[in-house]
Amino acid sequence: SAVISQKPSRDICQRGTSLTIQCQVDSQVTMMFWYRQQPGQSLTLIATANQGSEATYESGFVIDKFPISRPNLTFSTLTVSNMSPEDSSIYLCSVAILTSNEQFFGPGTRLTVL
Amino acid sequence: GIQVEQSPPDLILQEGANSTLRCNFSDSVNNLQWFHQNPWGQLINLFYIPSGTKQNGRLSATTVATERYSLLYISSSQTTDSGVYFCAVFNKFYFGSGTKLNVKP
Numbered sequence: 001s002a003v004i005s006q007k008p009s010r011d012i013c014q015r016g017t018s019l020t021i022q023c024q025v026d027s028q029v030t031m032m033f034w035y036r037q038q039p040g041q042s043l044t045l046i047a048t049a050n051q052g053s054e055a056t057y058e059s060g061f062v063i064d065k066f067p068i069s070r071p072n073l074t075f076s077t078l079t080v081s082n083m084s085p086e087d088s089s090i091y092l093c094s095v096a097i098l099t100s101n102e103q104f105f106g107p108g109t110r111l112t113v114l
Numbered sequence: 115g116i117q118v119e120q121s122p123p124d125l126i127l128q129e130g131a132n133s134t135l136r137c138n139f140s141d142s143v144n145n146l147q148w149f150h151q152n153p154w155g156q157l158i159n160l161f162y163i164p165s166g167t168k169q170n171g172r173l174s175a176t177t178v179a180t181e182r183y184s185l186l187y188i189s190s191s192q193t194t195d196s197g198v199y200f201c202a203v204f205n206k207f208y209f210g211s212g213t214k215l216n217v218k219p
Contacts (some may be wrong), residue, residue, distance in 0.1 A: 002160070033207070037155075042200065045207040058207075090155055101145040101204060105157040 002027055002095050012112045013083055020079045023093030023108045031096040033103070034066070038089045046091075047071040049076040067106035083113045116141045119211035120201055127191050127217045135186040136211045137201030145204035146177055148186050151212075152197045160186070160199075191217045 003026040013019050023032065032049040047055040047068055055068035070076040080087055093106040115141040131195055139146070148160040161168050161175040168175055172191075177184040188195055196215065196217050201210040 042209045042211050088127060102162040108155050
């Protein structure tokens with residue numbers, strides 16, 4: 001398995017500002033992902049974080065709004081830019097471990113935008 | 115894309131009861147997982163089960179890949195089992211809409 005930490009665990013932000021979320025995993029993993037979970041909804045994949053290159057975004061998500069970095073095999077950041085109340089969600093980092101395709105999730109960042 | 119449907123959407127149980135949650139998917143999958151999201155939002159891995167049957171304590175799961183469904187069994191339910199159960203297929207990262215379980219004492 002993998003132990004994943006996220007910072008911050010929660011935040012309340014003002015409209016128009018940006019927030020960067022950090023994800024750290026305790027072992028080298030093949031893939032890292034970022035998901036969004038809107039209130040009362042299921043999870044939606046935002047993007048795959050690629051080490052040393054641009055992230056791969058899913059339909060409906062763009063780099064200008066959700067820039068992602070992954071400088072090494074164990075760390076990634078997601079920025080939520082120019083926030084609006086519609087961005088209020090839980091943002092989760094997940095990883096796929098080397099020995100299988102099984103995914104593990106971090107504790108999530110609960111974001112409220114006023 | 116792959117459609118992932120979970121049933122029932124809501125379930126209320128008395129403590130000690132058994133239940134079966136179902137996940138149907140519309141195409142062949144090479145990775146299927148069950149998760150429990152507790153009331154604090156944490157997603158807990160229950161089973162990685164692209165096919166076959168697995169058991170872990172009071173929980174067990176079966177995936178019949180050829181018929182495109184998976185079942186999660188919860189026996190002797192406890193109040194700590196409350197939360198939302200998600201089925202997810204990772205061919206392309208599709209999550210079902212979840213089953214919200216409430217176990218009453």
